[in-house]
Amino acid sequence: MPGLLEGKVAVVSGVGPGMGRDLSLACAREGSDVVLAARSDWKLEAVAREVEELGRTALSVPSDVSDPEQCRRLAEAATAAFGGVDVLINNAFKEDPFVDFQHGGPDVWRDVFDVNFFGTLQVTQAFVPSMKTRGGGAIVMISTLSTRIVNPLLGGYASSKAALLTASKTLAEELGPAGIRVNSIAPGHIWGRSLEWYFDHLAKERGVTPQQIYDEIADQTCLKRIHTSAEIAEVVLFFASDRSRAITGQTLDVNGGRYFH
Amino acid sequence: MLEDKVAVVTGVGPGLGQATAAAFAREGAAVGLVARNEDRIREVADRITAAGGRALPLPADVTDAEQCARVVAATVEEYGGFDCLVNSAFRPDLYGPFEHVDLARWRGIFEVNLFGALQLTQAAIPHLKQAGSASVVMVGSMSMRRIRGGEGGYAASKAALYTATQVLAKELGPDGIRVNTVVPGWIWGPSVRSYVEWESERRGVAADEIVAEIEARIPLGFIPAPEDVAEAIVFLASDMSRTVTGQGLDVNGGEYFH
Numbered sequence: 001m002p003g004l005l006e007g008k009v010a011v012v013s014g015v016g017p018g019m020g021r022d023l024s025l026a027c028a029r030e031g032s033d034v035v036l037a038a039r040s041d042w043k044l045e046a047v048a049r050e051v052e053e054l055g056r057t058a059l060s061v062p063s064d065v066s067d068p069e070q071c072r073r074l075a076e077a078a079t080a081a082f083g084g085v086d087v088l089i090n091n092a093f094k095e096d097p098f099v100d101f102q103h104g105g106p107d108v109w110r111d112v113f114d115v116n117f118f119g120t121l122q123v124t125q126a127f128v129p130s131m132k133t134r135g136g137g138a139i140v141m142i143s144t145l146s147t148r149i150v151n152p153l154l155g156g157y158a159s160s161k162a163a164l165l166t167a168s169k170t171l172a173e174e175l176g177p178a179g180i181r182v183n184s185i186a187p188g189h190i191w192g193r194s195l196e197w198y199f200d201h202l203a204k205e206r207g208v209t210p211q212q213i214y215d216e217i218a219d220q221t222c223l224k225r226i227h228t229s230a231e232i233a234e235v236v237l238f239f240a241s242d243r244s245r246a247i248t249g250q251t252l253d254v255n256g257g258r259y260f261h
Numbered sequence: 262m263l264e265d266k267v268a269v270v271t272g273v274g275p276g277l278g279q280a281t282a283a284a285f286a287r288e289g290a291a292v293g294l295v296a297r298n299e300d301r302i303r304e305v306a307d308r309i310t311a312a313g314g315r316a317l318p319l320p321a322d323v324t325d326a327e328q329c330a331r332v333v334a335a336t337v338e339e340y341g342g343f344d345c346l347v348n349s350a351f352r353p354d355l356y357g358p359f360e361h362v363d364l365a366r367w368r369g370i371f372e373v374n375l376f377g378a379l380q381l382t383q384a385a386i387p388h389l390k391q392a393g394s395a396s397v398v399m400v401g402s403m404s405m406r407r408i409r410g411g412e413g414g415y416a417a418s419k420a421a422l423y424t425a426t427q428v429l430a431k432e433l434g435p436d437g438i439r440v441n442t443v444v445p446g447w448i449w450g451p452s453v454r455s456y457v458e459w460e461s462e463r464r465g466v467a468a469d470e471i472v473a474e475i476e477a478r479i480p481l482g483f484i485p486a487p488e489d490v491a492e493a494i495v496f497l498a499s500d501m502s503r504t505v506t507g508q509g510l511d512v513n514g515g516e517y518f519h
Contacts, residue, residue, distance in 0.1 A: 169518045176480025176515050187504075222434025227504040234501045243496060246489035248481055248515035257434050257506040260427045261519075 003031030004241035009082040011035040011074075013065055013123055014092030018192045019142070019229040021047045023089050026233040027240070028056040032087065035059045035078040037123075057082075065092045065119035068126075075126035084134040087240045088127050090120045091142050096157035109156035116160035121167060128175065136179025140239045141168050143186040143251060148259045165251060172249030181248040183239045188255030189217055191226040222257025262499040264289035267340040269332060271295040271323055271381065272350030273302050276450040277400065280487035281347055284495050286314030290345065293317045293336040295381075315340075323350050323377030326384070333384040343388035345498040346397045348378035348422075353452070354404075354415035367414035374418035379425060382440075390436045396498045397433075399426050401444035401509060406517060423509060430507030439506040441497045446513025447475060449484040480515035 010027040014020045015038040024034050028051045036044045036051070036058055044060035051058035061077045063070040078085050094115035099108055124139060131137030143165055146158040165184055172182040189195060196210070203210040218225050235254050238244055253261045268285050272278040273294040285292045286309040294302040299320040309316035317339050321328040337343055352373040355366060382397055389395035401423050404416040423442055430440040447453055457475075461468040476482055493512045496502055511519045 172515050172518070173480050177482055179481070181481070181515075222430050222506050223437070223439070223504075224435050231504050235504060238496045238501060243492040245492070246481065246483075246485035246512050246514050247493065247510070249518040250511050251519070252505065252510055253508050254504045256504055257430050257439075260430070260507040261509070 003029065004237055004243060005087065006031035008032040008086040009035065009078070009084065010087035010089065010240065011037065011078055011085055011127065012089045012091055013037045013120075014090075015047050016040075016043045017046075018194065019190065019233065020091050021050070022228075022230040022233040023091055023236055024051055024058075025054065026230070026237050027087070027089075028054040028058075030237055030241070031056070033057040033059075033082060035061060035074075035082070035085070037061050037063045037065070037074050038092070039064050065123050066114045068122045071119075071122040071126040074123065075130060078127075079130045085127055085130045086134055086137045088124060088131070088137065088139045089142070089236060089240065090123060090140065092119060092123075093142070094157075096154045098153045100153055101155050104156070109159065112156035113160045113163070116157065117163050117167070120164055124171065128178075128180065131180050132178050137181070138240045138244070139171070139175075139180065139182045140236050141165070141182070141184040142236075143184045145186055145188040145253070145255050145259060147186060148253065148261060168251075169249045176248055181239075181244065183244065183247060183249070184251040185232070185235055185239065186251055186253045186255070186261070187232050188221070188253075188258045189226045190232060191228045195226070220258050221255065225256060227254075227256055262288040262495055262501060263345070266290040266344040266498070267293075267336060267342045268345035268347065268498065269293040269295060269319070269336055269343070269381075269385070270347040270349060271378075272348075272400075273305055274298070275301075276452070277445070277448055277487045277490055278349040279305050280491040281349060281494050282316065283309060284488065284491040285345075285347075285498070286312070286316060288495055288499070291315035291317070291340045293319045293332065293339075295319045295321050295323065295332055295350065297322050323381050324372045326380045329377075329381040329384045332381065333388065337388055342392060343385055344392045344395050346382060346385050346389070347400070347494055347498065348381065348397070349400045350377055351400070352415075354412040356411045358411055359413050362414070367417070370414040371418045371421070374415070375421050375425065378422055382429065386433070386438070389433075389438045393437050394500055394503060395438045396502075397429070397438065397440045398494050398497045399423070399440070399442040400494075401442045403444065403446045403513060403517070406444065406511070406519060427507045434506055439497075439503070441502070441505060441507065442509040443490065443493045443497060444509050444511045444513075444519065445485070445490045446511070446516045447479070447484045448490055449486050453484065478516055479513070483514060485512060485514050
């Protein structure tokens with residue numbers, strides 16, 4: 001059977017060693033060429049090699065999504081190389097600096113919004129024309145459980161992603177007639193290097209084993225585990241593919257049943 | 262996407278159930294087909310088999326717990342396991358105001374839409390547990406998202422099922438059984454067609470115009486086909502969604518957002 005993205009061109013932002021890499025490889029495995037965007041050159045090259053090992057073409061475009069000019073250049077480079085784009089996966093994000101509202105507040109939040117909200121919208125806006133030339137496309141936003149379960153110290157991050165969820169619905173409404181679908185996934189904890197590092201840190205702080213921390217978090221889910229970014233990438237594939245051709249403006253919570261929306 | 266899986270789809274009639282069964286077979290699953298109308302499921306089974314798939318007609322009424330148990334037993338006997346269950350059987354509402362409704366009618370709707378789905382699911386649990394990675398998909402309805410008068414029994418039955426689904430997700434998750442709901446909006450098929458005809462007659466407007474009005478409210482500009490909705494059910498049944506449980510996925514061309 002042909003891959004879910006056979007013959008398509010997919011753009012993945014925020015390509016690093018974690019989720020961005022898994023998304024890029026998942027797209028390539030399903031038959032699409034991949035445009036890789038991130039600020040750091042070296043991160044892009046490693047993933048580009050892996051995409052090419054899967055027999056697909058990779059185009060690395062170092063870019064900072066918080067700069068509208070660089071977003072435009074990214075879209076131009078993609079269109080010049082492939083003639084158009086079918087899929088955009090907005091994965092680039094800025095983490096919260098973990099400062100509470102009293103001490104951080106608007107100044108800290110603005111930086112987070114510049115990437116997570118305005119950056120994402122800037123990239124999206126830049127790619128709309130190249131999707132229109134293909135007669136439509138699929139945009140997938142990566143949201144977060146933090147918009148559902150609010151944590152102190154994550155106000156900027158959670159708010160920026162919540163704003164993006166609402167903007168995605170507006171975009172779905174506006175871009176639907178052009179055949180462009182806009183959907184979001186909201187992952188919970190994602191098992192990978194940075195969470196592993198964080199659990200080690202928590203374990204030391206609390207004098208327990210990292211496994212105990214893992215079990216505590218996993219126990220809050222129905223499925224009793226923390227899923228990997230590769231597993232979450234498969235859900236993104238569904239929304240990127242024509243299999244979800246009748247779905248737009250929706251958000252799917254991908255959290256092992258930690259929270260029901 | 263469903264290679265080596267054994268699935269049962271209920272409510273295999275002219276619309277979504279049939280499209281779902283066909284999509285499951287196309288993706289490699291062996292499919293048990295449940296409906297009261299035996300002729301229809303034999304026909305669907307023949308078509309699937311002719312296309313190289315595997316299908317087993319299982320005539321049954323899901324409101325009868327005994328018959329639900331037999332569906333499960335026959336599936337396991339024929340295919341040696343049970344991985345996915347799609348509860349698509351439903352009873353529609355009669356469109357009457359609550360004030361004068363005979364609540365026996367609502368009870369009848371709940372017997373199919375809620376208790377029917379639950380008792381078949383319950384009967385399947387011992388085998389779903391054996392599967393290691395199993396999935397139950399319920400079919401919700403736009404009538405529970407967008408409340409209108411006159412279809413309270415149907416809307417409430419689907420809302421009850423939606424909440425029950427989340428309870429099941431909690432209870433069955435540790436056994437590797439996921440439980441999710443696909444929530445369709447308009448689905449192009451016999452019931453939309455008769456609604457369009459009815460509206461067209463009532464208002465004295467051409468049927469095409471009624472269809473155009475519905476499409477104008479849908480950002481993607483088309484009324485989803487049963488096959489479009491079936492893709493979402495395939496996804497939630499497959500291991501591709503192994504990270505997802507207790508959720509609802511709305512398939513409605515963007516008519517409303519959840």
